[in-house]
Amino acid sequence: MKFFIDTANLDQIKEAQDLGVLDGVTTNPSLMAKEGITGRENILNHYKKICEIATGDVSAEVIATDYEGMIKEGEELAALHERIVVKIPMIKDGVKAIKYFSDKGIKTNCTLVFSAGQALLAAKAGATYVSPFIGRLDDISTDGLNLIAEIRLIYDNYNFETEILAASVRHTMHVLECAKIGSDVMTGPLSSIEGLLKHPLTDIGLEKFLADYKKGNS
Secondary structure, eight states, X not given: OEEEEEOOOHHHHHHHHHHTOOOXXXXXXXXXXXXXXXXXXXXXXXXXHHHHHOSSEEEEEOOOOSHHHHHHHHHHHHTTOTTEEEEEESSHHHHHHHHHHHHHTOOEEXXXXXXXXXXXXXXXXXXXXXXXXHHHHHHTTOOHHHHHHHHHHHHHHHTOOOEEEEBSOOSHHHHHHHHHHTOSEEEEOHHHHHGGGXXXXXXXXXXXXXXXXXXXXX
16 A cells, blocks of 8 residues: 655655655645645645655645636646646546546546545546545544445456545554555555554563663673
């Protein structure tokens, strides 16, 4: 399973990259605003900075919600760097735009997916990634992980090449459960990745090894 980090924070992206397990980055206007990045030119420049740090795909989201606007913005984003993936919302004009970019050989990430039917349409249109938001479904007492399982079954039935990118991952257990189900990618905060490192027995064992070493070399 690929690990993406969901942030616009350059320090966190570098930390995840330095860990050696980062496969890509996702971000959105809300995450940009959180880092104080506003204005079209500043946002475009920030995407370039992210691409200079990360070595994998970087999802860059369009703001337009009409077909012509998404095409214009998407082409501008794709021209920024070869690893930019154009992030398109799951709406009618969005599906049309995904088909357009697919035919042009431009990678896309269909975002704000909340049903298996939406994921099926995105795959039919040729999306590179489809992003079901599991955390947001959990927030409304709906099983987000079950959606991942449904999409996995449908994609496997018909050999769709679209990768399932589990988004809105909130914690480490989300990461593990997505891995069990067969999600191709997960994107979440740095804490959800670093949480995989932690186990009390590891800490206890390391402490004992170091204590025994000191005894033998004192």
